[in-house]
Amino acid sequence: MIKRYIKILLTTLFLVTILLVIIKEFKKSVHEIRGEYTKKQSVNSSINGQKPVYNTPDIELHEIDENKHSWIAIDRKDSYNNELQLYSRDNVIFDEDSIVIISKKEIIDDKIYTSGLVESTEAFKYGYFEFEIEISKGKGLFPAIWLLPISGGPLPEIDIFEMIGSEPNKFYGVVHFEENNMRGRDYFEHMVSEKEQYTVALKWDAEFLTWYIDEQQIYTTTKGVPHEYMYIIINQAVGGNWPGSPDDNTIFPNHFKILSTNINPTFREGRDL
Numbered sequence: 114m115i116k117r118y119i120k121i122l123l124t125t126l127f128l129v130t131i132l133l134v135i136i137k138e139f140k141k142s143v144h145e146i147r148g149e150y151t152k153k154q155s156v157n158s159s160i161n162g163q164k165p166v167y168n169t170p171d172i173e174l175h176e177i178d179e180n181k182h183s184w185i186a187i188d189r190k191d192s193y194n195n196e197l198q199l200y201s202r203d204n205v206i207f208d209e210d211s212i213v214i215i216s217k218k219e220i221i222d223d224k225i226y227t228s229g230l231v232e233s234t235e236a237f238k239y240g241y242f243e244f245e246i247e248i249s250k251g252k253g254l255f256p257a258i259w260l261l262p263i264s265g266g267p268l269p270e271i272d273i274f275e276m277i278g279s280e281p282n283k284f285y286g287v288v289h290f291e292e293n294n295m296r297g298r299d300y301f302e303h304m305v306s307e308k309e310q311y312t313v314a315l316k317w318d319a320e321f322l323t324w325y326i327d328e329q330q331i332y333t334t335t336k337g338v339p340h341e342y343m344y345i346i347i348n349q350a351v352g353g354n355w356p357g358s359p360d361d362n363t364i365f366p367n368h369f370k371i372l373s374t375n376i377n378p379t380f381r382e383g384r385d386l
Contacts, residue, residue: 184207184234190224192350193350198228198352200227201221210372211371211372216228229348233344233346234383235383237342238340239380240378240380241377243313243314244258245311246311246369246371249368252358252360255353255356256276256348256350257274258313258345258347259272260343261344263343264342271322272285272286272300282307283305285303319338321334
């Protein structure tokens with residue numbers, strides 16, 4: 114009987130030792146990730162209402178240039194939320210200074226509107242993502258800048274910027290996620306002065322997400338922070354569950370324009386397209 118208890122005790126000690134080694138290695142890997150991100154962390158990363166200023170010398174301006182294969186326009190007929198548009202590459206104009214997405218009222222197949230959708234050809238994990246944008250107003254318009262995982266599927270999702278054209282002075286930022294087999298989200302809505310051009314940005318850390326509008330910090334959350342590579346989508350939907358259908362006051366054609374981008378990821382990799 115004593116030998117049996119000794120055997121059980123030794124087995125337990127062995128398993129505890131293995132568990133401690135696993136915990137130690139996990140903490141080490143987390144520390145390495147945080148240390149890598151710190152290289153690109155902002156000097157004023159505390160909540161102070163200011164745009165982050167980076168203390169690293171290798172910040173690059175990720176210029177908008179089709180020839181650099183940074184972005185690709187997509188043809189797509191399906192929609193996410195009962196939208197009315199057909200996404201066509203013909204509705205996207207690239208030049209060295211901007212991306213212009215044009216929404217039109219025209220019948221193609223069974224769709225009565227066309228618009229544009231652009232995806233990044235690279236995927237990113239953590240970093241700072243800034244976009245100078247020019248918007249159009251009008252019921253039924255739904256411009257957005259958002260991220261999806263390269264692993265496929267709808268979650269997690271980070272919405273850097275969303276707006277519906279009937280409320281052009283109200284911006285939204287959202288993170289959609291799944292925890293314990295339950296879907297969740299955290300979001301903000303923020304009133305802005307009504308104008309054509311804005312700067313919207315996201316700081317994505319291993320522990321939090323922070324949104325900025327016109328260089329002012331707007332909202333921070335620790336909920337649902339993704340820890341995987343994600344790619345950027347820029348589009349303007351027409352119609353759908355949330356914005357509703359355009360009315361007679363919505364002017365076509367109209368546009369959603371990206372005037373410049375400043376993308377500084379901690380990690381980046383190419384996508385299989």
